[in-house]
Amino acid sequence: MNARSMQYQNNRSKIHPKKFSLWVAMGSLCMMFAAMTSFYLVRQASGNWLQFELPSAFYTSTAIIVLSSITLHVSYFLFKKGNTLGYRMLMLASLILGVLFVYFQLVGWDQMNQDGIYLDGNASGATIIIITGLHAAHVLGGIGALLLANLHAFTLPHKVTETRKLRFEMTYTYWHFVDILWIYLLVFFMMTL
């Protein structure tokens, strides 16, 4: 054990401080998207707000990111059980699905452009592009974490240590977070647009 982890010996709660920090950070990110969506509502209420259909790619991407959350979580169970092959394959699958999600977001923005909805056009389309773009940026952060997790999965011997469990748990916590955030945004757009 090194000095860093020794320091946590006086940890008072059940949750590891690093994981706790992650939760705090996610709370902070929620405020950012709350600000964005309330901006959306207020801007919409002030008029000059064109209505349009959400691009179909957004629904595909929704299915993809939900699936990726499931594969990642199952991968975690297999990791704990010691099923190396399953753990690795599902880990890889989650990464691929994550990248696919971003790809379908790109397709979605392209579909919007083809329908004549541009970033520098009416505020309704612009706001949605900006918010989904901001969300995609946070997904990219999650993909970074998944890349690292894949690297660990494929290069390190499969050992269930506390540190690796913690890392994995933090990875899927954040991944589920961007997943749920996306569902929130989608439902929000569907209800308000």
Added chain:
Amino acid sequence: MADLKHNDEFLIEEVKFADVMEDGFHDHHHGDKYQSNFITHYIFSQDHKMIAKQFLITGMFWGVIGGLMSLVFRLQLGFPEASLAWLKPILGKWIVVSDGVGTLDPQFYYALVTMHGTILVFFVLTAGLSGTFSNLLIPLQLGARDMASPLLNMLSYWFFFLAGAIMFASLFLSTGPFSGGWTAYPPLSGLPQASSGSGAGMTMWILSLVFFVVSVLLGGINYITTVLNLRTKGMSLWRMPLTIWAFFITAILGLLSFPVLVSGLFLVMCDRELGTSFFLNEIFVGGQALEQVGGSPILYQHLFWFLGHPEVYIIILPAMGLVSEVLAVNSRKPIFGYQAMVLSILAIAFLSFIVWAHHMFMAGVNPFISNIFVIFTLIIAVPSAVKVFNWIATLYGGNIRFNPGMLFAIGFVSLFISGGLTGIFLGNSAIDIPMHDTYFVVAHFHIVMGVAAFFGMFAGVYHWFPKMYGRFMNDTLGKIHFWGTMIGAYAVFWPMHYLGMAGVPRRYYSFTTFDFSSQFAETNQFITIAAIITFGFQIIFIVNFFYSIFYGKKQTTRNPYGATTLEWTTPINAGHGNWPGGIPAVHRGAYDYGKGGREYIPQIEPVSDEEKLFDEEHAH
């Protein structure tokens, strides 16, 4: 009952703590790498105590820069006719010399006002104040080895440094730094062509603030996690010193409000670079209509003040925490109404999120909605008054030691009352309509936030200087500094109320062309002279600070003030990890002063049987 001597013995070097929490920190040789060379010890340090000093000294640097800027624009306001040609070597082309008379470029005047506000609010009173003391005191007063993540803590400082470097560089742009006010309202912020500072200056301003927010968030995440997870044995939340409560709630406020600012700045950036029209609508620049239509600058104001109002409490709450602690220690009395103090911090923090529109009474907000904000705004006066009452009650009948830290703490209370009262004026929308954007507002927020937060910071620096450097600052110089600043600050800001009530608007370059305001020429001169003198007194502080680091009176006992809290149980100049053995456990709250005939009882002392009896008797 034991007397004072007993207390001292309890804390001298060799004595073992009554009870320690063994965390095995020293059992494993972990080769404190970061202590071993200059770079990792002084520069990329992960020790919270060193990071605190980095925040403080960087904050002082910015304080001097921001302060000097205000002197330049005060010269313009106080002496509009005087030649500023002598400033040309420093300010270069921003001083226009014709016929030997140098005048300040009006555009640069706005840039100075904007930079002064931005620097003081964010770099000095947010980073310099809460960065310094949260870092220094959270681990020390809670009994933790360090922050939850020393690495993120280090990054927090370096993001702040980066933010500062970018802002500093923007001062040297040929088009000048951003000049649209510290609140960065569009269209001045949203259109690169709106003014010369709106181009590259604004881009750098946004970049700098985004890095600054990253710094605040990294710091805040750490503070919250440390407070909730790494307290020593026995340190329940209700035994935490008020300093810690204040830093803790401040961090939560920051985490909830700064992301909203980032959203707003992000949208401004889109308007600037991507041609969106979130905040822009039918604007003509140089006779040309812009394409952007349909946006609303008011929406930006909502996003900004949703951060902006909590931000003022992010500045003042840490100062309140420091003041509470310094007042109790130096009155030798328990803080009056500890629980009420905590609850009022919580109430202020909660209310601070639902009053933002009081900055927008004149922005065309529906008057009925304004009324709701008036009510919430005025309710803030209640928890504020509770705190003021409790500070005064703490002083009442105390055995007061008038050292510089204590003087500044008392000064804080005075300023907070004066500035809080004018807040109540402004909180009423009917009164705010004529007052808005006048010098009355400038007077209000400088007294209640600017100067008061500085006083909290000074109280903290004088009081905890030994904790940082193992030496004391000079007392006499400290007292001179206090009286100069106290009288000086009132001399600067008190007259501004009269200007404001007469309707003199803020942020104007010159008033000489209007009859109603030209009558204040002498008042403005007086303010400028007072500002220069007050700045001079701050030099005494800076000299005292740096001189004392090397030559100040040495700290010889662990607990020079006879304080109860844990930071005074570490060795003088403690190393990384703070306590050489186990961490002392805690048995009581932080304010056992004058209890049962004893001057003070440290938090680490177990409750004796006599005391239990005493407590029971007094419970009825």
